[in-house]
Amino acid sequence: MIEHIAETGSTNADLAKRLQSAALVREGDWLVADRQMAGRGRQGREWFDGSGNFMGSTVVHPAPADPPISSLALAAGLALFEVCQPLCPDNASLILKWPNDLLLNDAKLSGVLLEGSAGAVIVGIGVNLAKAPDLPDRATAAFSDYGPAPDRDHFAESLRSQFSIELERWRTYGLEPLLRRWMVVGHPVGTALSVHDSSADVQTGTFDGLADDGSLLLRLADGSTRAIHAGDVLLD
């Protein structure tokens, strides 16, 4: 089920509140907002409130036999990719940047924020359908830069359905097929990139594939490889 809300602070915060008050938040259900006045991004950043954009959150209740929870980030990215790829203009390229940002012609089209709450994981997704924010530090894109913006409600329904499919695959078949698909639609091996962590440390190198748990393998200048479990990746 998709619940619509006209205006809120953050759909992630709304679901966290419900989980903390022991309200039942069912897996597969989504909360989608028309406006977000305090949208949250990764690493403490704000998420732009773009009217006509998709801004929504859902919940995953981890089961004991599930793959590592951090790998949900990759499953969410794949769901987004599969929904957005058919909407892409022919003259634009769409790739996943680790772990789950979509880049449309190298500019950020969408973001995913995973937050833990009361034993559940909240998966919040924002997609620039109708408007991209002007950001000082990175290029952004919206589908509307290339043609008419996709219908938000139709998009929400496609994403709800595809996310359920990816979640089911993640649970049933584990990470191996997911990682294989990610390698097809993500930035290629050899891509020069830098990883910025929350303490402002920067590591540079080239992409050397994904480890079995979904972490990013970074090849450093000295030829050694380091597994990156979290951080903000910028492609050079």
Ligand SMILES: O=C(O)CCCC[C@@H]1SC[C@@H]2NC(=O)N[C@@H]21
């Ligand atoms: O920084 C990122 O790339 C992640 C952005 C995630 C934004 C979405 S919009 C819906 C949900 N509610 C929030 O407050 N944030 C997420």
